[in-house]
Amino acid sequence: MTNHFPIFSKHTPLGQPLIYLDSAASTQKPQVVIDTITDFYTNEYASTGRGSYWPANAASAKYEQVRHQVASFLNAKSDREIVFTSGTTDAINKVARSFVYPTLSPGDCVVTTTMEHHSNYLPWQQICKEKKCELVVAPLNQNGILNTLALEAQLAKGAKFLALTAVSNVLGTQNDVTAIVSLAHQYDVPVLVDAAQAVAHYTIDVQAWDCDFLVFSGHKCYGSTGVGVLYGKTDYLAEMQPANYGGGMVQKVNTIDSSFRPIPHKHEAGTPNVAGVIGLGAALEFLQKKGLENVYEHEQALTVYALNQLAAMDSVTIYGSVEQRGPVISFNLDGVHPHDLSTFLNEQGICIRAGHHCAQPLMQWLDVAATARVSFGMYNTKVDIDQLVAGLKSAYQFFR
Amino acid sequence: MNERIKALYKTHIIEKAKDETHTGQLTDATHVIEAYNPLCGDQFTLYLKVEDDVVKELKFNGYGCSISKASTAVLAESILGKSLTDFGKVWSDFMEIVNENAKASPEQISNNEYLLAFAAAREFPERKTCATLSWEALAKALITH
Numbered sequence: 001m002t003n004h005f006p007i008f009s010k011h012t013p014l015g016q017p018l019i020y021l022d023s024a025a026s027t028q029k030p031q032v033v034i035d036t037i038t039d040f041y042t043n044e045y046a047s048t049g050r051g052s053y054w055p056a057n058a059a060s061a062k063y064e065q066v067r068h069q070v071a072s073f074l075n076a077k078s079d080r081e082i083v084f085t086s087g088t089t090d091a092i093n094k095v096a097r098s099f100v101y102p103t104l105s106p107g108d109c110v111v112t113t114t115m116e117h118h119s120n121y122l123p124w125q126q127i128c129k130e131k132k133c134e135l136v137v138a139p140l141n142q143n144g145i146l147n148t149l150a151l152e153a154q155l156a157k158g159a160k161f162l163a164l165t166a167v168s169n170v171l172g173t174q175n176d177v178t179a180i181v182s183l184a185h186q187y188d189v190p191v192l193v194d195a196a197q198a199v200a201h202y203t204i205d206v207q208a209w210d211c212d213f214l215v216f217s218g219h220k221c222y223g224s225t226g227v228g229v230l231y232g233k234t235d236y237l238a239e240m241q242p243a244n245y246g247g248g249m250v251q252k253v254n255t256i257d258s259s260f261r262p263i264p265h266k267h268e269a270g271t272p273n274v275a276g277v278i279g280l281g282a283a284l285e286f287l288q289k290k291g292l293e294n295v296y297e298h299e300q301a302l303t304v305y306a307l308n309q310l311a312a313m314d315s316v317t318i319y320g321s322v323e324q325r326g327p328v329i330s331f332n333l334d335g336v337h338p339h340d341l342s343t344f345l346n347e348q349g350i351c352i353r354a355g356h357h358c359a360q361p362l363m364q365w366l367d368v369a370a371t372a373r374v375s376f377g378m379y380n381t382k383v384d385i386d387q388l389v390a391g392l393k394s395a396y397q398f399f400r
Numbered sequence: 401m402n403e404r405i406k407a408l409y410k411t412h413i414i415e416k417a418k419d420e421t422h423t424g425q426l427t428d429a430t431h432v433i434e435a436y437n438p439l440c441g442d443q444f445t446l447y448l449k450v451e452d453d454v455v456k457e458l459k460f461n462g463y464g465c466s467i468s469k470a471s472t473a474v475l476a477e478s479i480l481g482k483s484l485t486d487f488g489k490v491w492s493d494f495m496e497i498v499n500e501n502a503k504a505s506p507e508q509i510s511n512n513e514y515l516l517a518f519a520a521a522r523e524f525p526e527r528k529t530c531a532t533l534s535w536e537a538l539a540k541a542l543i544t545h
Contacts, residue, residue, distance in 0.1 A: 014402070337465035339440055340409070343527060347405045356441045369441040369463045398405075399414070399466065 001379045004030040004286075008379065016349030019384045024169050024328050024375030025353055026219045027200055029283075033222060036282035037275050047271050049248055063274055066281035067264070073284050074214065074231055075205040081237060083267040084277050087228035088196045089119040091215035092163070094230060094243040094267065095192055096123035099213075100161045102241070106132040111159045111189070113138040113146055114365050115168040118358040120194040124163055133160075137361060144171040144320035148183065155187040162189050166204075167197035170357045170373065171320030172303070172328035174198075177209045185210065190236070196220050200287065200377065201326055202296045206231055218276060222377075223283035227276030230267070237263040244269040295378050299327040302376050306385045313389070315396050319366055327376035330357070333392055336399045338372040344395045350388055408524055409466060412517035416470035422477070424459040435462070435472070435537030437529055442468050444534050446476075453483045460534070467521070467530040474514045475534050484542060490515070491539060498522060498531045 002008035005028045012018055020028060046056035048063040064079070071079045085091040100110065110124050114137055128135040136159065138151040146164075155162065162184045167174050177193055184191045192213040195204055200221035206214050213236065218227035232240065242249060242260060246269035251259040260266040287295065306329055310316045315334040333341055338354030345352055353373040356363045363369065374388060426447035433446040444462030448455055458476045478490050490512075497506045498521040506519035521531045 014404075339442075339465040339527070339530065340467070343408065343524065344405060347402050355439065360441070363441065369443065398409070 001290075001381075004032070005379055006031050006034070012349045014347060014349065019348075019350040019387050021374040021376065021380065021384065021388060022351050022353050023200070023377035023380075024197060024220070024373065026225070027222045027377050028379065029224070030222055030286050032286050033224065033279050033282045037224060037279040040275050040278050045275075048274050049265070059274055059278075062278050062281070063272070066277050066284075069281050069284055070229055070231075073204070073288070074229075075207050076231055077207065078234060080263050081206075081231055081234055083230040083232065083237065083264040084272055085215070085228040085230050086226055086273065087217040087219070088194060088215050089228075091213075091228050091230035092120055092192065092194065093123045095213050095215075095232070095240070096127050096163075098243040099232075099236065099240040100124075101127045101131065103160055104128070104131040104133050107134075108160045109134040109136050109154070109157065110161045110163070111136045111138055111151070111154050112163045113151070113165070114140045115144070115146070115171060115173060115362050116163070116165055116359065117169050117194065117196070118360070119196075120163050120165055120192075121361060124161075140173075140365065143323075144168070144173050145324070146173070146175055146180070148180065151180070152183055155184055155189050159184075159187070159189050161192070163192045163194070165194040165197065167201070167326040167328070168320070168359075168362070169197050169328060170330045170359045170362050170371065172325040172330075172375075173320055174324045174326050176324075177211065181210050197326055197328065200295070201292075201299055203292045212236055218280040218283060221280075221283055222286060223280040224273075224276045227273045227280050229280075234263065237267065240267070242266050242269060246270045248272075290378060298378060299376050299380075302380055302382065302385065303327045303329065305382055306374065306376075306388075309385055309389045310392075313392065316392065319368075319371060328373065329375070330371040330373045332368065332371055333396055336395055338370045340399060341372050341392075341395050344398065345388070345391045348387070348391050350384075350391050352388070404520070404523060407520040408527070410517045410520070412514055413466055413470040416473040416514065416517075417466035419470075419473050422459055422473060422480075423461055425461055426457055426459050429457075431541060433537050433541040435534040437464075437468070437533050439529070440465075442530065442533060444468070444472050444537075446472070446534060446538060448479075450484065453485060455479045455482060455484065455487070464533065465530050467518070467527055468533045471518060471531045472534040474517075475538065477514070478512075479538075491535060494518070494535055495532065498528050500525055500528070 044055040044058045046059045048060040070082045136154045139147045181191045190212040193211040195216040199216040214231040219225040249269040319330045342354035429447035430450045431448040435444045442464035446460045449457040493510045496502045500522040518531045521528045
């Protein structure tokens, strides 16, 4: 599989092969995505939706074709439900600012969970602060799985919105999104699903999940940085005011007032990341050709293998549940700070993540300041994990 | 084990990271300083008792990597008993030692082997903030005062 990814044919500055275990932060890029973006800039570049000339119309057609592709990838009902954004963070902020914020009155509450990334936490915290509302952070059970009883109690109190991740970027916990959305809908609470950690790993079906909004980033599913997707149910996207105003989203502008294009375009003010969107199209096609079922199976096997290898080391503490886990493992090596570990492994060409992983509320819940984290993509193998384990053993000896 | 790692984690650093001589807190501190790195979550609280410009006592506690712990311990040793004015020179030397853009070699700057132990931070710019965390916080707090 690594032969599709040119970076793996290179060596690190210290001359080792690259062992990349940080796909939860960002995935490496397959040649086909790089080629598609280069080809677009080289051979038929123009902005979209504006010029009536070649290559502008070719670019527009490709851009809209990717919208269709994303709709089909997510099993959305219509292309109109797909808005291109600059990433997950941008998409969540749009929903927080333009959909939820106007509905809030002092004393209302918005619910999120302890396992959220800061990007699915801060936008809600800030709008709640501004509107004098309460941000309720639904707790986890001891094993790092969402406590649905406590969540339901909050929803029953009349929450205005629920924002929840599909997969924790720290614990790997894979939430039962269908069940949670259905629970929220019993109390008429709309739900946003942060699928940033799901999109590259298993099949998303927005109709089966019945989520009201779903967001993800291109760079976490083998696409480029700077592009993301906001899926929203038609009525909600239509009801939602634009978060940004500018070119490309208008029907008619005059000095007194203006009218805007229908969805999805009213939510895409300004020149979009056309190359990023076209690259995303190539990335999703690449993923689908590999087959998400195969990717899931491969990464689950790796995760189980890694969990077993790590669990066999007395010096390793693994966080989170072993069940229902995406390809993300956070851990600590006894007596070795994650940053020391990360620097040590880097010298062997092994890339792991160290720190709070943009999830400080979860770190507080775990009662640790930082953890080490490994996460897998389709290109990882058991050999990578064996190298990691060998690296951990020598780090343990070195720092003790 | 490669030589770079050995250089970064010199024996002095590993030794000082485990040294608890100055661990603790002071109830009668004249200065309580928070050193916090938002990027990694490392955090130390420094308690100083300063009388007539002289640092009479220093204790610290908190959480951090070997480099930040060791550099905090070395900071404590370097400042204890000194006047803040005299410490200014040590502080600048330390900052130069870890500065990858400095013209002078570390050995030209100082002959204190504990300060020099951090020179490899020049090769690891991503770890420089670990080395300077408490040093920066201390300077900022004392200047503010």
